Amino acid sequence: MLPLIGKIVTSSGVVFLLLGSLGVFRMPDVYNRLQAGTKCTTLGAFLTIVGVGIMEPAWFWKTLVIAVFILITNPISSHAIGRASKKSGVELCDRSVVDKSRDFEEYESNL
Amino acid sequence: MKSVFSLILLVVLGAGVVFTLSSIPFGSTSSDVGEYYIDSGRADTGATNIVTSVVVGYRAFDTLGEVTVLFVAAIGLGAILAAGRENEEKKKAEWEPASLVLYTGCRFLFPLILLFGAYVFIHGHLTPGGGFQGGAVIASAFLMVYLGCRKKRISRTWARNTESISGLVFVVTGLTGLAVGGHYFLSNFLPEGTLNTLFSAGIIPIIYIAIGLKVGSELTGVIDDLIEESE
Amino acid sequence: MSETFVLVLLSAAGLGVLLCLIRFFKGPTAPDRAVAVDTACTVTTALLVFMAYYFKRQIYLDVALVYAVLMFIGVVAIARFLERGI
Amino acid sequence: MSFLQNNIYYIGAFGLIMIGLLTVLVKHNLIKVIIGLSIMDTGINLFLIAIGYLRNGTAPIFSSPEVESILMVDPVPQALVLTAIVIGVAVLALALSLAIRLYKHFGTLDLHKIKELKW
Amino acid sequence: MNEKHGSSPRASRKTTTEQPHERRAFLNLFAILFVVWVLLTESFNWQELTTGFIVSLGLSIFLRKSYIKLDIPPFTIKRLWYFIVYLVVLLVEIIKANFDVAYRIIHPKLPIKPGIVVIKTELKQDFAKMMLANSITLTPGTFTLDIIGDRLLIHWIYVRTEDTERATEMIGNKFEKYLKVIFS
Amino acid sequence: MVNPVLLIAVPLGLAFMVPLIDSASRKLTRFVPVAALLFNLILCIRLIPAVLENPIVINLGGFTPPFGINLFVGPLGLLFAGLISLAGLVVSIYSLSYIKNGPVVKYHMLYMLLLTGATGVVLTGDLFNLFVFFEILCISSYALVAYHGDRAGIESSIKYLIQGTVGSGLLLIGIGFIYGIFGTLNMADIAMKIATVEQSTLFVPMILMVAGLGVESAIFPLNAWLPDAHSSAPSSISAILSGIAIEVGLYAVARIVFTVFGISDIYLFFAFLGILTLLIGEMCAFAQSNIKRMLAYSSIGQIGLILFALALATNNTVTGGLFQLVNHTFSKGLLFLSAGYMIYRSGSMEISSLNGMGKRMPLTSLAFTVGAFSLVGLPPFAGFPGKFLIVSGALLKGEMVINILVGLVLLSTVIEGTYFFRVIQALYFKDGNGEQRKQAPATAVTAMIALMILIVALGVYPKFLADFLSSASSDLLDKMSYVGSVLK
């Protein structure tokens, strides 16, 4: 039973990993790529790793540590890249509808 | 022109290399020394990680040298950066503070990563870890703090003393082997314990902990020097 | 079954890395490349764990852990560099 | 094809070494040269690892009783590479610190322009 | 560690060096580290436990000061409960987010309408803000680009409103209500 | 008997301890290298009788040679170790006053580690261990060359680093090949197995290793870093780089070519290479107007001469080469040390700016003169017996080619004499400005006098050293006894 669950979990994880990569590949600008990349790879990696833990129950806790670590760090690192893109002035793609970052900067300078 | 010439040279060099490699077929060579280590490494040193038994056992002297290389580089880097700094007016560089997310996240993760580092070098004789890897992780934790909390600086005295003491531990361990163990420098003078338990492999964990701390503090010092330079 | 399972998974993840790689080379901006690296590294971490399973060696999990740590800090460093933070 | 398969690590290793050397030879930006050295270093490490590799071998770590029977790769090159990596890092750090100083003195990293010492 | 300045000058920081605060930080840290150690070693062997104890103790003693500033709240049953609920909500949102993104990625026309909006938060503690930001990053269509004071800069993959108040409602509130309790 | 491993362990331990000592007492730090090197010197002297009887083989960690790393302390290794300690001690005394500015503590640590690395290279019996110690030597040299942090120092250091790193990379590839072929890193073990492999297979690894080590040992086309680095480093470091570092590099080349490979077909090629190095070095030195650059090129020339002598591979020539090597260590050390303070006084490295130094710094100028005379090979200084041994050993081979090469050696000596005599004239007989007489500090003077005494003593009574060198040369040439004593 457990190995099967593990396999399913792992497989779905890998699927999300692939989707994340595809998102990074397909999306039109860096912000959208980040969106796709972060969400999918976080869950994908989490599932893959925990799936392995399920398949090999003796490893479970260790895989959990790794998975949680990725769960914590991945949004942080992505956020750092996102902020860097903003600060280094990467433009939004032309499909974008709104950009309130000017308001935000004003707020920042008034603070 | 020049790159063409370089390429020709490299082609000749490559030909020589290929010629020599033909006598070392890939993936099937096995050395007497390597086989001996795999067969008797556990009995000789008590470490289940044979690479560790080579690094800290059979070739511990290399490792002492290696630690010294890093030490030399750390001091050298400090000296080079310090030498120029004396006669140079301080000018404030513009830098962007890290975002709150990163700042807080780094603070939260810092002890955890240090723990990972410690875990890696403490288990060097059982897992693929070791002093260098653990030390690198520790130093990267400090790097992370610099990335997240720019102005936060480690105490150099602390780093230097750690570096110093852990280096001494290595040498003194070796000298102790000379004095009480097999009367060889770096020979084991502690019980080897049970295989695959934490407290085993004699002096290997001690040396690896020393290396871990030393490498960690040295690399941290290097990072600190470089950070200071960018100010 | 098991071999196929492993092969499929490995090639899927490998494809992911390949896509990131293409993005890395295409850019066009530096943050784009950073995203590609970040994603590829995450995929690789997962892959490492999976390799540990494939080789049935628990000790390889430590490799994945250390890799995850270093990758995170590496990406943060790149990001901080891009935003002139260091 | 089988040649490629058999020697892919050697090819990769020496490919990296050659690329590194070529970079050092033809690039005149110091940072690129240092990167070239680093690539060369990586190639060398890969080469050392490849030398000790045993087909279908595994890491020489007796973490549990069942691995006793498995073929293990030669631990020596791994130990050597560990050392070589550390040395490479050391040199790299030193090189970068020198590059920083050099830039402060010369205002450039173009090695064609840093030729005060010659003849 | 040298405590001179924090990184983010505009991030709100209140330094409290009261004794109970410090002990709490120490205990929190020790608990986290020791648990992680045990999980990592997956063993209750006395040697591992002793070593883990010593390492965790040492690290906690040295690093407790920097943990004080994280303002991790004291442990109560209520907080734990809310934390668990928060985790469940987060997990659900993550999964939703993944399917949402998957849909957009796979769809040949790439159905996106991206934009950058601003939302507000009432959270005070840095740690809480970080959790909020990360949660937003992991949940459908949103991504935290920056956070200053009580404002978050959000990249939205399919902008549904440009108004700050409404956006706050739609994006931040589902997590903020739990985090507010946890960090109260 | 004392254990030779202490030659490495003690300085290393002391180097690690320096930060602790420094926090206890800043003044004490400067004396750490002096203490360490004095310890080493005494140790070396105490080891002489035992080593002359039988080489000492130390198995580190208690593992027998092919499996563990071993130190091989034969007469040759001990000669080098002693030379390193002696020259190192003298220069460390000189440094006490010479190094005043900059990160002084780091200087002393790096200095000590450089010499430790050098000692490791000459004592180790393991190929990879040699590489590691070689790196200690190289990296500390890179850093020390840039010690002052000035334009020239940094420029030369980075160039040195690039070439040195390429060199050590090549060396490592060579070591990799050797391990791949023989499955061992122990030099004696490889030497024993060398005959089992076709000679053609060994050529590329050998040439890679020789080229890698050749970069550090300044053999002709590999030595472009040297003039820059030796002239830009602090003079105390120039003395060590010229007097110790390149010699140790040459030792490594010789060890590998003679002991490990022992392919005698290629020896004559090295003799040619030596002569080429000699001629180019001397001619470049001839064209210099910068005193330190001149001395640096002269080092290249001397290395060429020593290489020539070693490559002839007879007991006589190797003894001569080693004698010349010892002489070069002392003489070039003395030259750099004395030039250091003269440059310090005049504020310029141009030879013309040293005009009249003989009046302003008589003892320093005398030291320079003695060093120059000795290097040129004038009696009664140490250079003469060296040159005598080399030439007589070479002529004894009785081959026309070698006779012609000897002619070139003598020709280059004339060129060498010319540029040194030119400087001596400038020191004593040209009018300089600033007639104030001010001697170098006491520690520097002590160091210079010590070297002068050594040079004259060796020149007048070369026999003592020559006997020791003779056993050192058989240590180098007698491959079988090396293998025998390591792999019992």
Added chain:
Amino acid sequence: MTGMEILLLVAFGGVMLTYILGRISSSLRNTFAVVLSLVLVVIIALMYDKTGETIFYRGFFGIPMVLRINSLSWIFAMTISFIGCLSVIFSLDYMKVKERTSFFYAMLLLVNSSMMGIVLAGDLLTLFIFWEIMSWSTFLLISYNGGPAIAAGMKYIVMSFAGSMAMLAGIISIFTAFGTLQISEIAAGMSSASSGFKIFIVIVFGIAFGVKNAIWPFHAWLPQAHAEAPSPFSAVLSGVLIKMGVFGFILTMYVVVGLGTYMSLGGAIFSVRSILLVMGAITILVPTFVALLQDDAKKLLAWSTIAQAGYIMLGIAYGTSLSMAGGVLHFLSHVVFKSLLFMTVGAVEFRTGGIRDLNSLGGLIKKMPFAFTGTLIGVCGLIGVPLTNGFVSKWLIYKSLIFGSPLLTFVALFGTWGTVLYSYKLIHNIFLGQLPEKLKDVENTPLSMKLPMIILSFTVLLFGILPGLPLRVINKIVVSLGFDSLNISLWGIVSESGMLNMINLFAAILAGLIAVWLFLRIGARTIPVKQDDNYAAGAAVPRDRYNYTVKFYDPLLRMISPYLRDIFDTFYMKIADLTGYLSNGIRKIYTGYVGNYVMYIVLFISLMIFVQMKWSPW
């Protein structure tokens, strides 16, 4: 410990002590230096007629280092110590005004000591070691004055060092061939050596000794060196130091190679002997006329020295008892009169504040009569006026050459004619003619300078009148070298080609001497004219027209000077230039671009691999 060891110990110990004493007190040092030189003279005098060998040192790789004494060494050692002593005394006043006098004295004594070491050397190693010490200490003394002396010293040391290296090659070849360096043992081995080896030895030693002896074409260093060295040392330099070359030639040809072999070495025209003779002849001919061109007193004497070395060379190379005796005697004569001349010129230089330009001097006979007398006697010896030593030695050389080689005799006589011309130029331009205005206050020669002049003048005449005194010792040398013994009397010599008896010649010689004396007095009897009184058509006469000694022999020189350009000096300078040019080119390979440097490394490896793969030489 034998006398020789004591001698060297005293000599070299004295050098150090002199320098150390100089740091305490200069008068103490001067006294010590004089006493030391006298002691050395005494020690050597005591060794008269002794022969013997002693191994004094085995510390040099166990090679026995030998000292030996025989008549050849003795006469050279005696000369060295004698001239050395006089030059030290001469220096007492001369050096008073100079700087770094301790250095000067120490080096002067070191040069003397090392020369003694050379002549006492019983093996080639000892010879070479002392030879080198002599070379570098001489170099330091020549450069002593700075300014133009720098170039002079450089030229000297480079040529000398090149010679030394040639000698080293020869010595070590002998060592590797025979396994010994002891002169007494080499000769035996040499007799069985191939003639190619012998010629090689003669060539390399010939270069070494030829440079020191300033034999054409190795003379290029000498004129400048002699001119620029401090005068007391010029005396030593010209008197004895270059005669070390003579010593070396004798040693090489008659001891190492051996008389019998020497006479037959090489082909008929290109035999070693005839080549050496031709070189000797050229050395007489060319420098004599170059000397005429000189306006610098010391340079004139320097060129004269080269020319006289040619006479000695002729005598030695000719290879008969008589010529040998003539050569050695002329060495002795030249030592005496040339030292004398350098000292008198030095005295003039000293008193006139360093003027050596012959055109700026004149009329000093009244101011420095003593120096004039010394110069006169010296010049007489130089020309070979009867009753001076120069006459006897030249006469012996002519006698031995006249039947065997009339051409050489003619060259030698022709050279003497030139000698007369430049000698007259020297003495006239300094002491006769008109006294320039600025030299009005010149004082007489100081006592410390007078004393050596007296001794030397006396010796010139003594050996001229009683040639048997030196010839007795010389005969022993001649015999020891393997020649037939000569029949010597106190007044002269009897040989198959003629005889010399001073008594018979006395009257004629005396008459000739008086004639010369009168001639010179008449030349000196000029009417002093106020310089301001000289007008030519109302315009002031240019300064160089005041003194009619200016441009002496001008028409003659205009005629011959194109033939006297020193082509070999030019040649050596060209070599030096070429070396510089080549070096400058070679160092350009260090381009400063590090990419090139790495390229060299890769190039080296690739080239090696290419060669190995293509030709498999290794």
